[in-house]
Amino acid sequence: MSVIFTTxxxxxxxxxxxxxIGQWLFKKSHGLxxxxxxxxxxxxxxxxxxxxAALLGKSTASFYTTAYKPGGDLIFWFLNPAxxxxxxxxxxxxxxxxxxxxxxxAALIVGSVISLTAIVGVSKLIGLSKTAIxxxxxxxxxxxxxxxxxxxxxxNSAVTAMACILNAVIIYALGDWLVKTFRLNxxxxxxxxxxxxxxxxxxxxxxxxxxxxxGSMAAIAVVVIGVVIDLIVPIFSKLIF
Amino acid sequence: MKxxxxxxxxxxxxxxxxxxxxxxxxxxxxxxxxLFPASFPVPAPVIGLILLYLLLTFHIIxxxxxxxxxxxxxxxxxxxxxxxxxxxxxxxxxxxxQGWQLILVIALSTIxxxxxxxxxxxxxxxxxxxxxxxAAKPHTKSLNTLHGLKMSVNQHAKGGE
Numbered sequence: 001m002s003v004i005f006t007t008x009x010x011x012x013x014x015x016x017x018x019x020x021i022g023q024w025l026f027k028k029s030h031g032l033x034x035x036x037x038x039x040x041x042x043x044x045x046x047x048x049x050x051x052x053a054a055l056l057g058k059s060t061a062s063f064y065t066t067a068y069k070p071g072g073d074l075i076f077w078f079l080n081p082a083x084x085x086x087x088x089x090x091x092x093x094x095x096x097x098x099x100x101x102x103x104x105x106a107a108l109i110v111g112s113v114i115s116l117t118a119i120v121g122v123s124k125l126i127g128l129s130k131t132a133i134x135x136x137x138x139x140x141x142x143x144x145x146x147x148x149x150x151x152x153x154x155x156n157s158a159v160t161a162m163a164c165i166l167n168a169v170i171i172y173a174l175g176d177w178l179v180k181t182f183r184l185n186x187x188x189x190x191x192x193x194x195x196x197x198x199x200x201x202x203x204x205x206x207x208x209x210x211x212x213x214x215g216s217m218a219a220i221a222v223v224v225i226g227v228v229i230d231l232i233v234p235i236f237s238k239l240i241f
Numbered sequence: 242m243k244x245x246x247x248x249x250x251x252x253x254x255x256x257x258x259x260x261x262x263x264x265x266x267x268x269x270x271x272x273x274x275x276l277f278p279a280s281f282p283v284p285a286p287v288i289g290l291i292l293l294y295l296l297l298t299f300h301i302i303x304x305x306x307x308x309x310x311x312x313x314x315x316x317x318x319x320x321x322x323x324x325x326x327x328x329x330x331x332x333x334x335x336x337x338x339q340g341w342q343l344i345l346v347i348a349l350s351t352i353x354x355x356x357x358x359x360x361x362x363x364x365x366x367x368x369x370x371x372x373x374x375x376a377a378k379p380h381t382k383s384l385n386t387l388h389g390l391k392m393s394v395n396q397h398a399k400g401g402e
Contacts (some may be wrong), residue, residue: 015323036317044325049330061331072324078314079321081263083286084270085311087293094298103369107362115357119350126342142356143325144284152280159343165325166344167351170318182260182356194359197268198351205318223287223359230281236303 005052005063011071018105038202052159077181081167083142083201086219088216089208093216104217108224111142115197116236119160134237135159139167141229142200142222150230153237165198171199175206185210193216252305259310262302266292 002058004010007223010114022040031037045068055064091096097104123133135155138146138172150160169179175195178184195207196218204222208215253259270289277283296302315319329336336344 004274004295011324015320015327016247018327019320019323020398030374038322038326041320041323042329045323045327046330046333049327050333060333064328064331067328068324068327072327076251076324078333079291079318079325080286080385081310082314082318082321083292084263084289085307087290087297088289088296088304088308088311089315091297100366101367103362103365108366109357110356111361112356114351114361118353118357119346122349122353123346127345128339128342128346132339132343132346136350137346139350142284142287144286145282148279148282156335158335159339161294162329162332162335162343163347163350164330167354168322170348170351172357174323178352178355182308182359184355184359187359189366190257191361194355194357197358202318202322205315208315215358219290222252223290226283226287230283230393234280 004057006070006073008071011068012074013071014045014048014068015041015075018048028229029142033173033177034061039169039173042169044187071216079201085224086201086204086215087200089204089212089215090219093212096189096213096216097220104220106138106191106216107190108197108221109228111193112197112225112228115140120240124143130154130241131156132159136163137237138184138229138233139163139199141226145226149233153234167200168199171195171203175199175203179210188213188236189217193221196221251302253309254306256310257309262307263310266296 018041019037021044022035022037025035025040026032026037049068050060050066052067053060055146056063119136120133121222123136128136131154132154135150136159137153137155138149140146140162140190141149141164146164147157150157179191184194189209192207192214195203195210195214197203199206199218200222203216204218206217253260265382266289270292271285274283274285278285292309293302297304297307
C-alpha cells in the first residue's frame with residue numbers, strides 16, 4: 001500500500017489536484033477570499049497528508065518527507081526560474097527605477113528598521129519567547145536568505161520558514177482587502193514595495209496584478225530587502241537582547 | 242495593447258531557447274551564490290534576477306527571448322508555491338507548541354511590513370516633491386505652475402495602471 005507513495009508522482013498529483021479544487025471553489029464562490037486557491041490547496045493538502053499518515057500508522061512529518069516531498073520538490077524547483085523572471089517587470093519599468101531609486105532605497109532601509117522594531121514590540125507584548133522572536137526577525141527576506149540568518153542569530157529555522165510561507169499566503173489571499181483597508185493604491189510605488197517586502201515573490205506576483213509599477217517595485221523590494229535583512233538583522237538581534 | 246501582443250508573439254524565441262537562457266542564468270547565479278559567506282547569504286534566484294535585469298538593461302538579452310516563459314512562470318506562481326504551503330505539515334508540532342500567539346504575530350508582522358514600507362515610501366516621495374517645489378519657488382511665481390508640477394509628478398507615479 002505505502003509503495004505507491006514513494007515516487008514523486010504522488011506529490012505532483014496531490015499538488016495539482018488540490019490547487020485545481022481551490023481554483024474551482026474560488027470560481028464557484030465568485031472570488032471569496034477564504035477560497036483563494038493557494039490557501040485551499042495548502043489546507044486541503046495538509047489535511048490529506050495528516051489523514052493518510054494516520055491511516056498508514058506513520059507520523060505526519062515522516063509521511064510528508066517520504067511521500068510528498070519528492071514530488072513537491074520538483075514543483076518547488078520552478079520557483080527558481082519564476083523568481084528570476086521578475087527581472088522582466090523590473091526592466092519594463094526602468095523609468096520609475098531611474099527616477100525614484102533614492103526614495104526606493106531609503107524607504108526599504110528605513111521602513112525595515114521601523115518594521116523590525118514594531119515586530120519586536122508586538123512579539124514581546126504578546127509574550128513570545130526569545131527564540132521565537134529571533135526566528136521572526138528575518139521573515140521579510142525570502143526563505144533562502146531568512147533561514148540561514150535565523151539560524152545564525154539563534155532562531156528556529158522551522159519557525160522562520162513557517163513565517164515566510166504564511167506571509168506569502170496571507171498577502172496572496174488577503175491582498176485585495178489589505179490594499180483597500182490601508183488605502184495603499186493611492187501610491188503605487190509604496191504599494192509595490194510593501195507587497196514585495198511582506199509577500200516576497202508571491203506578493204510580487206500579486207502586485208503585478210495591480211499594475212506594472214507595483215509589480216516592478218515589488219520585484220526590486222524582494223532583492224533589496226534580502227540584502228538589507230542580511231545586514232541589519234544580525235546587528236538588530238544583538239541590540240535588543 | 243494589440244500591437245505589443247502582436248510583436249511579442251511574432252518575435253518570441255522558441256520555448257527551448259527561452260528555457261535555455263533561464264537555466265544558464267540559474268547555473269551561473271548558483272556559482273556566484275556559492276562565493277558569498279554563510280553569514281551573508283545571497284541565494285541563486287536573487288542573483289539570477291539581478292543578472293537577467295542587467296542583461297536586459299544593457300540590451301545583451303532581448304525582451305522577447307525571455308518574456309513569454311517568464312510571464313507564464315509568474316502567472317502560475319500561486320501553484321508553484323503549493324509545496325511550500327504543504328511543507329507546513331512537517332511543522333505542525335511547532336504550531337501546537339507555540340499555538341495561536343505565533344500565528345497571530347506572523348499575521349501582524351505581515352501587515353506591519355506591508356503598511357510601514359508602503360507609507361515610508363509614500364513619505365519619501367512626498368519629501369521629494371516638497372523639496373522640488375521649494376527649489377522651484379524662486380523661479381516660478383505663480384501657484385499654477387507649482388500645481389502643474391505636482392500633478393505631473395503624481396501622474397508619473399501613477400502611470401502604467
